[in-house]
Amino acid sequence: MIDVYSTATPNGHKVHILLEELGLAYRVHHIDIGAGDQFKPDFLAISPNNKITAIVDADGPDGKPISLFESGAILLYLAGKSGQFLGTTxxxxxxxxxxxxxxxxxxxxxxxxxxxxxxxxxxxxxxxxxxxxxxxxxxxxxxxxxxxxxxxxxxxxxxxxxxxxxxxxxxxxxxxxxxxxxxxxxxxxxxxxxxPAVQRGVAVLADLRKPFTDDKARDVLFGSAQYAQRVAPIAQ
Structure with a gap:
């Protein structure tokens, strides 16, 4: 089982679509980026850049769980794992x-x-x-x-x-x-x-997508809040 920590944005949809195309079993966990879920310690443990998407694959390359962040790296991992959608030569x-x-x-x-x-x-x-x-x-x-x-x-x-x-x-x-x-x-x-797999993929979490129009969400995503969350004070 692959656990997917994501939301309905382009970088989330990439991973959702590929998982649907591959038919792999996965469980999705909504990361509400407008509310600041991306700064929670559990998420940062698997995505230190506080960005979606991240995954945890219980069946990693050596039979042990592996966590990955960065959507491009996740696509490469899943394509390599399955032997599909990457090319053969x-x-x-x-x-x-x-x-x-x-x-x-x-x-x-x-x-x-x-x-x-x-x-x-x-x-x-x-x-x-x-x-x-x-x-x-x-x-x-x-x-x-x-x-x-x-x-x-x-x-x-x-x-x-x-x-x-x-x-x-x-x-x-x-x-x-x-x-x-x-x-x-x-x-x-x-x-x-x-x-059909693309249609299923873009529907994942789509019902939870909210417009980022309120002041709190804007501050979390684009303003000072995201930097205050992650920038440690410089030691004197």
């Missing part, structure tokens, strides 16, 4: 890895910033909105060009690179994107969204 695996890293280093952070400054920032900073909206468009362009040449991001097979990227594209409107302007991304997105 070295070429396929490294191609999958490069597009997974593209999501982890580019798509996630940059689209997240576009989302933040367009939706959640307490004041509209024109420079920030323009910068991250333009970067979002650039990244969608990279994806569209890739998907013009290949059915899936890593080539001819659906992999964890697609699973990692898809949840971020679900919020295209909040990123200032019109998906129809990127027809190959639209085709790819629709194909993934139609998969």
């Amino acid at each position: 070295d070429r396929e695996k490294f191609t999958t890895l490069q597009w997974l890293m593209f999501q982890m280093g580019g798509v996630g952070p940059m689209l997240g910033q576009a989302h933040h400054f367009r939706i959640y920032a307490p004041e509209k900073i024109t420079y920030a909105v323009d910068r991250y909206t333009k970067e979002a468009r650039r990244l969608y362009g990279v994806l569209d060009r890739r998907l013009t040449e290949h059915t899936w991001l890593a080539g001819s097979a659906y992999t964890i690179a697609d699973i990692a990227t898809f949840p971020w594209i679900r919020s295209w409107q909040n990123q200032g994107i019109e998906l129809s302007e990127f027809p190959q991304v639209q085709r790819w997105f629709d194909d993934i969204a139609a998969r």
Whole structure:
């Protein structure tokens, strides 16, 4: 049994989707990030960066439990454990890895910033909105060009690179994107969204998702509260 500590955000959905695709037994534990659950000691013991998602697999590589944080690392672990969605040859695996890293280093952070400054920032900073909206468009362009040449991001097979990227594209409107302007991304997105396992994965914890509009949640997620929770005073 795999215990999943998560919430209904893109980084949570990645893991939920892969678990559903693999058909692995898992038990989900809701981490209410708006309420500050991510700072509780039990969660920090498995996710020291106080971010979702984290897992504990009772049946680790050596037969002993293993805990993992960082959604990309979790996808790699689950794909390796199952022998699925990573590729079989070295070429396929490294191609999958490069597009997974593209999501982890580019798509996630940059689209997240576009989302933040367009939706959640307490004041509209024109420079920030323009910068991250333009970067979002650039990244969608990279994806569209890739998907013009290949059915899936890593080539001819659906992999964890697609699973990692898809949840971020679900919020295209909040990123200032019109998906129809990127027809190959639209085709790819629709194909993934139609998969039954994906539909089950994005439904996990969705009924507990709350908009982060109240002052407390904003402070916990974006303000001083998160730093006060984790930054120890400097010894004199």
